Amino acid sequence: xxxxxxxxxxxxxxxxxxxxxxxxxxxxxxxxxxxxxxxxxxxxxxxxxxxxxxxxxxxxxxxxxxxxxxxxxxxxxxxxxxxxxxxxxxxxxxxxxxxxxxxxxxxxxxxxxxxxxxxxxxxxxxxxxxxxxxxxxxxxxxxxxxxxxxxxxxxxxxxxxxxxxxxxxxxxxxxxxxxxxxxxxxxxxxxxxxxxxxxxxxxxxxxxxxxxxxxxxxxxxxxxxxxxxxxxxxxxxxxxxxxxxxxxxxxxxxx
Amino acid sequence: xxxxxxxxxxxxxxxxxxxxxxxxxxxxxxxxxxxxxxxxxxxxxxxxxxxxxxxxxxxxxxxxxxxxxxxxxxxxxxxxxxxxxxxxx
Numbered sequence: 001x002x003x004x005x006x007x008x009x010x011x012x013x014x015x016x017x018x019x020x021x022x023x024x025x026x027x028x029x030x031x032x033x034x035x036x037x038x039x040x041x042x043x044x045x046x047x048x049x050x051x052x053x054x055x056x057x058x059x060x061x062x063x064x065x066x067x068x069x070x071x072x073x074x075x076x077x078x079x080x081x082x083x084x085x086x087x088x089x090x091x092x093x094x095x096x097x098x099x100x101x102x103x104x105x106x107x108x109x110x111x112x113x114x115x116x117x118x119x120x121x122x123x124x125x126x127x128x129x130x131x132x133x134x135x136x137x138x139x140x141x142x143x144x145x146x147x148x149x150x151x152x153x154x155x156x157x158x159x160x161x162x163x164x165x166x167x168x169x170x171x172x173x174x175x176x177x178x179x180x181x182x183x184x185x186x187x188x189x190x191x192x193x194x195x196x197x198x199x200x201x202x203x204x205x206x207x208x209x210x211x212x213x214x215x216x217x218x219x220x221x222x223x224x225x226x227x228x229x230x231x232x233x234x235x236x237x238x239x240x241x242x243x244x245x246x247x248x249x250x251x252x253x254x255x
Numbered sequence: 256x257x258x259x260x261x262x263x264x265x266x267x268x269x270x271x272x273x274x275x276x277x278x279x280x281x282x283x284x285x286x287x288x289x290x291x292x293x294x295x296x297x298x299x300x301x302x303x304x305x306x307x308x309x310x311x312x313x314x315x316x317x318x319x320x321x322x323x324x325x326x327x328x329x330x331x332x333x334x335x336x337x338x339x340x341x342x343x344x
Contacts, residue, residue, distance in 0.1 A: 150303050160286075
C-alpha cells in the first residue's frame with residue numbers, strides 16, 4: 001500500500017473545459033481531474049498519515065483541522081459547481097488510489113448520470129425558520145376563586161397550555177412554510193432542526209429545509225422567502241449552494 | 256454535566272445533580288396535580304393544599320439554587336438526542 005490516497009471532492013459530467021488550474025484543495029494540495037466512463041472526478045493526492053482511516057478518526061475531533069479541511073473541501077466543490085452540474089461528495093472521502101476512483105465512476109455510472117441530470121441548471125438554497133415563542137406566550141391566567149395555592153396551579157396550567165399551543169402552531173407554521181417553498185422548488189428536503197447550541201440562536205428552529213431551485217426562478221424563490229417572514233417567525237436564507245442535499249449517493253472512500 | 260475528580264468541583268456537581276432530580280420530581284408532581292385537577296379528581300381544598308405545597312417547593316428550590324449559585328438552566332441535563340431532561344423554560 002502506498003502512503004498517499006486519492007481524496008474525492010465531486011463528480012461531474014464530462015465537459016471540454018474541465019481543468020481545475022490553480023485550484024487548491026484540502027491540506028494545500030493541488031486539485032486534478034480523473035476522467036472515466038463519461039464522468040469527471042475532482043480529486044487531490046493526499047498523504048495517508050493525515051488522511052488514512054486511523055489519523056482521520058483523531059483529526060475529526062480537532063475542530064481547527066476540521067474547519068480548515070471543510071473550508072477547503074467546500075471551496076473546491078463550489079468552484080466546480082459554479083461552472084457545471086456537480087455532484088458533491090461528502091467531506092473526507094478518501095480512496096486508496098486513482099484506480100479505486102475509476103472503479104467507482106464505472107460502477108456507479110448510471111446513478112451519477114441520474115443525479116447530474118436532476119441537478120442540471122439548479123442550485124440548492126437553505127432556509128431556516130425560527131419562532132419567537134415569547135411573542136406568542138401571553139401567560140395571562142383568568143382570575144380565579146380560591147386561595148393562592150389554587151391561583152398558582154391555575155397559572156401553571158395556563159402557562160403549560162399556551163406553551164403547548166405555541167408549539168402546535170409552530171409545527172403547523174413550519175409545515176406551511178415548507179409547502180410554500182417546495183411549490184417553487186424542483187425538489188425539497190427537510191433536515192432535522194438544529195438545537196440552539198448549533199444554530200447559535202436562542203429562538204427554537206422550526207424549519208431546516210433545503211430546496212433545489214431552477215436558476216431562473218431564483219428571484220421568485222427569494223421573494224417567497226421574504227414574504228414568509230413575520231408573525232413571530234424569522235426566516236434565514238442561505239445559498240446558493242452546491243446541491244449537497246440532493247446528491248447523496250452514499251459514496252464512501254476505501255482509504 | 257461532567258463529574259470531575261477534583262473534590263470541590265465534585266461536590267458542586269453532585270449538588271447540582273441532586274437539585275436537578277428534585278426539580279424533575281417537583282415538575283412531575285406538578286403535572287400530575289394539573290392532570291387530576293383537569294379531571295375534577297380533587298376537591299377545592301385538596302387543590303388549594305397541593306397548589307400551596309408546590310408553590311412553596313418552587314420558592315425553596317429557587318432559594319437553594321441561589322445559595323449554590325445555580326440558575327434554572329443549570330438544572331437541566333442535556334440528554335443528547337433525547338433533548339433535555341426538563342422542558343426548556
